Amino acid sequence: MNQKDYEQLQTKLSPKTPIGLNVLKAFLVGGIICTVGQAISFFYIMNFDFTERTAGNPTVATMIFISLLLTGFGLYKKLGQFAGAGSAVPVTGFGNAVISAAIEHKTEGIVLGVGGNIFKLAGSVILFGVVSAFFVALVKLILVTIGVTHW
């Protein structure tokens, strides 16, 4: 059997991804998480000195606190198995990636284990976020400097 035949056999035998169902679950769970976030930002806007735009910051921190509880009690993993991107894409998924890596490597010690592995899963998000932000800001600065666009 050559490689092409093998690949065909593999696609035939491997279970089909239920894309429609996965998308629906991701939509519902992701939507619900964002609705919870909306409720939290209303709480900050009404009780503290935050506006619609600045409320994002405390809301994100609160959502990550919720992730700590869900991750610690093993519930976020279950949610992830059900929701796929619906629980991975919201910031709670970022929190889960950091917190679960920290807990997972606790046995290797607080410095080498927790400290060394805390960004094991979330590191790529931070890396690509920072690098892309750097280049976007740099390009825009150049464009403004040569007068193509303005701030």
Added chain:
Amino acid sequence: MFTSFIIAFIVGGLICVIGQLLMDVGKLTPAHTLAILVVTGAILDGFGLYEPLIDFAGAGATIPITSFGNSLTHGALAEAEKHGWIGVLTGMFEVTSSGISAAIIFGFIGALIFRSKGNID
């Protein structure tokens, strides 16, 4: 107020759908998917398109990981406007600090109080 919840639900849900499609149709790993979404958020803010989305969708735009890319770029651009070249570096974490610091602090606390039973990650 009720409509804002509906809009947050729909917009946040749709961003997650994009993520799910990248994973299922594009056959990308979750890590690649999240990296793409973050970069997309950063680029959208470069065109000044992400803040209007936040005005429209509230948490539907601030909760998905795309907002992380947006706030990194936003901080860098705001400082670059004030201080020029050096601002691109110094402004980066100005807006987005809460997400990273909350994740680090709660990650550390989590490691102190919880124990892995193979059901965490």
